[in-house]
Amino acid sequence: MVSSKDVAKHAGVSQTTVSRVLNTPERVKKPTLQKVMDAIEELNYIPDGNARSLVQRKTRTIALISGPLHNPFFSESTTAIINYANAQGFRTNVHFINDDNSEEVYHSVFENKVDGIILSSIYLDDPIFNKLEKSGIPFISFNRKHQSEKNYVEIDNRQAGYLAAMHLLDKGHENIVWIGGPLTISTFKGRMEGFIQAMQDQQIAIPKERMIVTDTKKEELYETFLALQKSAERPTAICAATDAIAIRLMDFYISAGIRIPEDLSIIGIDNVELSRHASLDLTTVGMEDERGLGFLAVEKLFEMIFQKNKSCIQIKKSVRLFERNTTMKK
Amino acid sequence: MVSSKDVAKHAGVSQTTVSRVLNTPERVKKPTLQKVMDAIEELNYIPDGNARSLVQRKTRTIALISGPLHNPFFSESTTAIINYANAQGFRTNVHFINDDNSEEVYHSVFENKVDGIILSSIYLDDPIFNKLEKSGIPFISFNRKHQSEKNYVEIDNRQAGYLAAMHLLDKGHENIVWIGGPLTISTFKGRMEGFIQAMQDQQIAIPKERMIVTDTKKEELYETFLALQKSAERPTAICAATDAIAIRLMDFYISAGIRIPEDLSIIGIDNVELSRHASLDLTTVGMEDERGLGFLAVEKLFEMIFQKNKSCIQIKKSVRLFERNTTMKK
DNA sequence: CAAAAAAATGAATACGTAACCATTTTAAAG
DNA sequence: CTTTAAAATGGTTACGTATTCATTTTTTTG
DSSP states (O other): OOOHHHHHHHHTSOHHHHHHHHHOGGGSOHHHHHHHHHHHHHHTOOOOHHHHHHHHTOOOEEEEEEOOTTSHHHHHHHHHHHHHHHHTTOEEEEEEOOTTTHHHHHHHHHHTTOSEEEESOOOTTOTHHHHHHHHOOOEEEESSOOTTOOSEEEEOHHHHHHHHHHHHHHTTOOSEEEEEOOTTSHHHHHHHHHHHHHHHHTTOOOOGGGEEEOOOSHHHHHHHHHHHHHSSSOOSEEEESSHHHHHHHHHHHHHTTOOTTTTOEEEEESOOGGGGSTTTOOEEEEESOTTHHHHHHHHHHHHHHHHOOOSOOEEEEOEEEEOOSSOOOO | OOOHHHHHHHHTSOHHHHHHHHHOGGGSOHHHHHHHHHHHHHHTOOOOHHHHHHHHTOOOEEEEEEOOTTSHHHHHHHHHHHHHHHHTTOEEEEEEOOTTTHHHHHHHHHHTTOSEEEESOOOTTOTHHHHHHHHOOOEEEESSOOTTOOSEEEEOHHHHHHHHHHHHHHTTOOSEEEEEOOTTSHHHHHHHHHHHHHHHHTTOOOOGGGEEEOOOSHHHHHHHHHHHHHSSSOOSEEEESSHHHHHHHHHHHHHTTOOTTTTOEEEEESOOGGGGSTTTOOEEEEESOTTHHHHHHHHHHHHHHHHOOOSOOEEEEOEEEEOOSSOOOO
């Protein structure tokens, strides 16, 4: 590989001058500059970012630990985050966490000495949180938060669950089923609490079998769907904890010949882009802000990176109903 | 930051031994090993990947230059690629290219001295191809290929376009509109050629106004939709170059009250996961292989990285029709 | 038990860059 | 001109690791 020393030799200057040409060209005399530039061109020299990182103690890289991209929420946030980082001249290392690779993922992230970490994969009692704090690397979680209530950007999940439930109640539904992910995740916990609150406020009892806490994977949701179909008293409406869940369930129901919303109302939460598609036209609850949580989070992350802003980020965005065509009067 | 020297001092050994503990622990005596491990634990030492990269001349990082994630094809391939790389212990730098950032993106990739590059963003006559070859870094393009016909994984685009057109012709359509992206991209060129071939084989004339080459962005597609709606002789079927285009168009048509497939048949190409959703149920053409082009490409890329396999990769996967519910007899 | 072989460890160095300090060259001031 | 200041450039070092080679310690062998 051609290094700055090779360039220096070729141009008849010192390595220091080559470095200066690249970093502070205004401190180099014109003719010297030209000589060096020519040598760079001729030798096809590209500086080594790793060597630079080593001496500068900055990698110009952030790590993104994201949920799965088949969930449109995450494909939207990932896009926003990578584009923002790129615009700042930063690279983005993307990771997906599953049940048995979190160890390796965090190891890889810490080893790489990234300048910032943005994650949507944290659990309420996740032990990784302490490691993140101890590492001294700026980090922020979006969509989910840790029980410590530090460094997060989220929507008002309780409000979201509440509004979703209220909408179905307004439409005259009473036999409503909640389908959400594990309560070890703040997002699902908050949204479910909001849902329960609304039902209680309207004095609607919720039998245990109508509160379904499941995994959000396709297979588990299919099991859930089958169980519901077999149940004696089928729900007239489903309150799904996320648009991704709602959209998946719609697939199963429509495939089974059940019409939405005529036979079954369904509402999601997140207001992902895809939910607006005319074929789905999913009623949902989400932020007004079109930029999304991922954008807000990465924006804050870079504030932390650049300004060394050590203050704790706590952002909760309020939500509203987006009424579309998957819910109707009972 | 705590370095291996600090660990060495703390454990009363040399830095060399610390390095050995991490890399070749079997060459270290048990009690020494333990001392060092304890010191590592106590000081919370994590080796610096950049320093290692510098001396080993390997970064354990690949770069992915992808199309936009709102296109399900790319969210699927990105998932497959990142997961594969992670399983190999590699990080993935993800980049998105747009009209005016390609310079910076490639600069960033080359600067980072990645071990491999996987890209779906190349143009037929893309000058970046020579730079990639000159760089000596293993690389492969998927979905698209360069005119040099080197290092690519694609579907048989001509066959795909042919099958899509034939399907519509079989259904009795004659007024068929082709909607695809720019012909500077191999994917669109090949698919369109296949489409034209089928029409010629069936001796169906294609007036110029039925061959639409446009940008694949939402806004441009909307313009295309409006133009078609205004045209005197509306098509009875649309052959879209990709599922992403087809799905976008369905949104516009359904929003305008046009029924699919009753009023208009539409077929895509790619067979993305989303196309199977019951609400869309898009007829399409795609690979048999469920793993997708991204997976095949990254698999080959790692063969190149590990085996120093310099042989040129040329993979063209054959396709078949997936008949669903957006096409019907005229 | 001595000699030879093997195992364990350490000292020194390289990787490619930026930063710091020293030196030379050029321009400004008197 | 000479002196002083400023600009331009070069030499050396540090960043944190793995590697190479040398040295010490331990084990094996006859």
